[in-house]
Amino acid sequence: MKAYLKQTRISPKKVNVVAALVRGKKVTEALTMLKFTPKRSAPILAKLIASAAANAENNFKQDREKLMISKLIVNAGMTLKRGMPVSRGRSHPILKRSSRILVELSPITEIKNEKLKIKKPTKKVEPKVEKVEPKKEKVESEKEEKKIEPKEVESTEKEDSKE
Numbered sequence: 001m002k003a004y005l006k007q008t009r010i011s012p013k014k015v016n017v018v019a020a021l022v023r024g025k026k027v028t029e030a031l032t033m034l035k036f037t038p039k040r041s042a043p044i045l046a047k048l049i050a051s052a053a054a055n056a057e058n059n060f061k062q063d064r065e066k067l068m069i070s071k072l073i074v075n076a077g078m079t080l081k082r083g084m085p086v087s088r089g090r091s092h093p094i095l096k097r098s099s100r101i102l103v104e105l106s107p108i109t110e111i112k113n114e115k116l117k118i119k120k121p122t123k124k125v126e127p128k129v130e131k132v133e134p135k136k137e138k139v140e141s142e143k144e145e146k147k148i149e150p151k152e153v154e155s156t157e158k159e160d161s162k163e
Contacts, residue, residue, distance in 0.1 A: 001062055001105040003052035007077050008044060011097040015041040016074045027053045027067045027105065052103045071104035
């Protein structure tokens with residue numbers, strides 16, 4: 001229950017933003033979400049998901065209501081390399097990117113069982129960190145030293161003035 005779309009002239013970065021919205025959702029939910037998403041890649045993904053659902057209904061006798069998006073992979077396709085002429089006889093590159101998209105559907109019951117197996121709780125042991133306080137003592141001793149120094153300077157000034 002798969003559907004592929006190859007060499008779509010839209011950057012994979014832009015498609016992945018919309019794909020993240022519908023990953024792991026039911027097919028009917030995903031199609032309604034994409035219908036109201038104001039991105040250029042939304043109708044492309046909607047058409048692809050509808051195609052995958054039609055493949056599941058026709059080839060595997062599945063019910064559209066009981067299907068879920070198990071995989072939605074967006075990869076980089078072929079890149080068209082063009083150039084924009086600029087001053088002094090040079091040119092700046094223009095990369096026109098394309099995408100390859102894979103949608104894989106599976107029945108909802110199978111996915112729930114897999115998720116339950118994966119989500120076993122694991123105990124994490126955090127190391128205990130002891131607070132070290134000698135730094136505070138050093139700071140206090142430095143303050144005392146600073147207090148003593150000005151007194152000594154004053155006493156030496158008085159002795160100089162007496163002479």
